[in-house]
Amino acid sequence: MMNSIVYFTEWNKGELLSFLVEITADIFGIKDDKGEGYLVDKVLDKTGMKGTGKWTVQQAADLSVAAPTIASSLDARFLSGLKDERVEAAKVFKTGGFGDILTDQVVDKKQLIDDVRKALYASKICSYAQGMNLIRAKSIEKGWDLKLGELARIWKGGCIIRAVFLDRIKKAYDRNPDLANLLVDPEFAKEIIERQSAWRRVVSLAINSGISTPGMSSSLAYFDTYRRGRLPANLVQAQRDYFGAHTYERVDMEGSFHTEWFKIARQLKN
Incomplete structure (x- = not known):
């Protein structure tokens, strides 16, 4: 747990600097005052929701805007709610050899930690790209003429998604107000290219280890689909x-x- 605190604290000093990374580091450091160990390990793995994610995905569907990263996070919440079913499923599949799936994985821990940092950043670009495209589509539908760069600046002032990353988004839209997607902004494209090998290694390792990484996996699929000039559609x-x-x-x-x-x-x- 102490290592997790160090990693997230360090990540919060670089391109991942954000409110969510900061509070994650804080959470990992809180010990359980009602027992031994860390409090986060005693929290029930069943996510609540206020409806914002559901509304966002519904809007994306209505506007025909691809938002797989956002949708995968919503699906993950739905699945987390099936706690009793998951406990029973774990028993079924443990007998099928899934309990030993991690044993044959050879991992360079130092590289993996750095790969995860890079993969998280690349996935974050995709997530924000989807969100900005959704806002732009709604703005066009309603005739709001929203300035996406200004929205990024406002969010940086104080909200749950506030992050130094928003500065990059504002600059991207300052360079090109009609930017089709954050992924094709020259600076973001360069960063994606630099990080995609690490991104693929993390997702591949997770898949081969039987670990669900819905956000990173769906973000990578979004990137790989968007960058193709021809699809099997x-x-x-x-x-x-x-x-x-x-x-x-x-x-x-x-x-x-x-x-x-x-x-x-x-x-x-x-």
């Missing part, structure tokens, strides 16, 4: 046209098209 469109005649567009000509996939497939099989 073409197959999804073909499937939609096959079963529902929803039509599709082509990459080589204008217009909407429909194909009798079933009829052609049967002819080919015969």
